[in-house]
Amino acid sequence: MTARPVAICCGEPAGIGPEIAAKAWAALRHDVPMVWLGDPTHLPADTPWTEITDCKDVDATDALPVLRHDFPAPVTSGKPTFENAQGVIDVIARGVGLVTDGDAAALCTAPIHKKVLMDGAGFAYPGHTEYLEALTGAPRAVMMLASDALRVVPTTIHIALADVPDALTPDLLRETIQITAQALRDQFHLPAPRIAVAGLNPHAGEGGAMGRQEQDWITDLVADMAEGGLDVSGPWPADTMFHAAARSRYDVAICMYHDQALIPIKTLDFDRGVNVTLGLPIIRTSPDHGTAFDIAGRGIANPTSMIEAIRLAHKMAQGA
Numbered sequence: 001m002t003a004r005p006v007a008i009c010c011g012e013p014a015g016i017g018p019e020i021a022a023k024a025w026a027a028l029r030h031d032v033p034m035v036w037l038g039d040p041t042h043l044p045a046d047t048p049w050t051e052i053t054d055c056k057d058v059d060a061t062d063a064l065p066v067l068r069h070d071f072p073a074p075v076t077s078g079k080p081t082f083e084n085a086q087g088v089i090d091v092i093a094r095g096v097g098l099v100t101d102g103d104a105a106a107l108c109t110a111p112i113h114k115k116v117l118m119d120g121a122g123f124a125y126p127g128h129t130e131y132l133e134a135l136t137g138a139p140r141a142v143m144m145l146a147s148d149a150l151r152v153v154p155t156t157i158h159i160a161l162a163d164v165p166d167a168l169t170p171d172l173l174r175e176t177i178q179i180t181a182q183a184l185r186d187q188f189h190l191p192a193p194r195i196a197v198a199g200l201n202p203h204a205g206e207g208g209a210m211g212r213q214e215q216d217w218i219t220d221l222v223a224d225m226a227e228g229g230l231d232v233s234g235p236w237p238a239d240t241m242f243h244a245a246a247r248s249r250y251d252v253a254i255c256m257y258h259d260q261a262l263i264p265i266k267t268l269d270f271d272r273g274v275n276v277t278l279g280l281p282i283i284r285t286s287p288d289h290g291t292a293f294d295i296a297g298r299g300i301a302n303p304t305s306m307i308e309a310i311r312l313a314h315k316m317a318q319g320a
C-alpha cells in the first residue's frame with residue numbers, strides 16, 4: 001500500500017509558494033508521497049501535474065498530484081488580491097481536514113500574507129499557528145523553528161512588542177515549556193531535552209535594574225520546573241544565548257517573543273529552517289520564510305526550506 005501523502009497547501013498564490021512547491025516536488029518526488037492543494041494554473045508552466053480527487057494510492061513520481069482548488073481572480077506575481085484571500089484560507093482548512101480525517105499523513109503549508117487575508121477575507125488569526133489551533137480544537141499551539149543549528153520557541157508569537165510584557169504570564173510560559181518538552185520527547189526522540197529559557201529584559205533584568213519579570217517570577221518558575229524533573233535552566237541573557245558554545249548546551253531555546261527567537265535561527269540557517277507547530281493533534285510544518293513578493297514569479301526562489309519542511313513532515317509522520 002502506498003504511504004499516505006504529505007498535504008501541501010498552496011499559500012498566497014501571488015508569492016513564491018507555488019514555485020517552491022513545484023521545486024520541492026522535483027527534489028523529493030522519489031522519496032516523499034505528496035499532494036498539492038491549490039489552483040494548478042498558479043504552478044510554474046513547466047511543472048508536470050496531474051489532477052486527483054482523493055489521496056488514495058497517490059503516486060508523485062512523474063507528476064505533482066493536485067487536489068484542485070480553483071481561485072476566482074487572476075494572479076499577478078508579487079501583487080496579492082483580496083478576491084483570492086478566502087481561497088487561501090479555504091485551502092488551509094481543506095488540508096487540515098485531510099489530515100484529521102486520516103487521508104493525508106501530515107500538513108505542510110506554504111507562506112501566507114496575513115494582512116491580505118485579514119483585509120481581504122476578515123481572517124481572524126495572525127498566522128497559521130493560531131488558525132490551526134482553532135481548526136483542530138487544540139488547547140494550545142506552540143511555534144517552534146528548527147534546523148540542525150538551533151531550535152527556538154517564541155512564547156508570545158504574533159503580537160506587538162508593546163503587548164509582550166502583559167501577554168507573557170507564568171501560565172503561558174509554563175505551558176509553552178511543557179508542550180515543547182513533550183514534543184521533543186515524543187516527536188523528536190530526545191528523552192530528556194535540555195531546555196534553556198531566555199530572559200525578557202536586557203541582561204535578563206540585571207538584578208532588577210533593567211526590568212523585573214526575571215526577579216519577580218521567571219527565575220522561580222524555571223527553578224520550580226527543574227525541581228519537577230525537567231532539564232530546564234534560565235533565565236539566560238538572550239544576547240549571549242546563541243553563539244556556538246552556548247548553543248551546544250541546550251536542545252531548544254524558549255524565547256519570550258517572536259523576534260528574540262526568529263532572528264537567531266534565520267541568521268544562522270535561513271535556508272534550512274523549518275517551522276513546526278507543536279501541541280496540535282496533527283503534524284504541521286512550513287518553511288521559515290514568507291511570501292517573498294519581491295522575487296515572486298522570477299523563478300529564483302530557493303526551495304530548500306520548503307524541501308526541509310516537507311521532508312520533516314514526512315519523517316515525523318513515519319515516527320522517525
Ligand SMILES: NC(=O)C1=CN([C@@H]2O[C@H](COP(=O)(O)OP(=O)(O)OC[C@H]3O[C@@H](n4cnc5c(N)ncnc54)[C@H](O)[C@@H]3O)[C@@H](O)[C@H]2O)C=CC1
Pocket residue numbers: 016020110111112113114115128275286287288289290291292293294295300301302303304
Ligand atoms: N508561514 C508563513 O505563512 C509565513 C508568512 N510570512 C509572511 O510573509 C510576508 C512577507 O514577509 P517578509 O518579512 O517580507 O519575509 P519574507 O521571508 O517573505 O522575505 C524576506 C526576504 O527574504 C527573501 N526570501 C524569502 N524566502 C526566500 C526564498 N525561498 N528564496 C530566496 N529568497 C527568499 C525575500 O525575497 C525577501 O528579500 C508577511 O506577510 C509575513 O507575515 C512570513 C513568515 C512565515
Ligand SMILES: NCC(=O)COP(=O)(O)O
Pocket residue numbers: 126127128129130262275286288
Ligand atoms: N514568522 C513566522 C511566521 O509568521 C509563521 O507563522 P505561522 O503562519 O506559521 O503561524
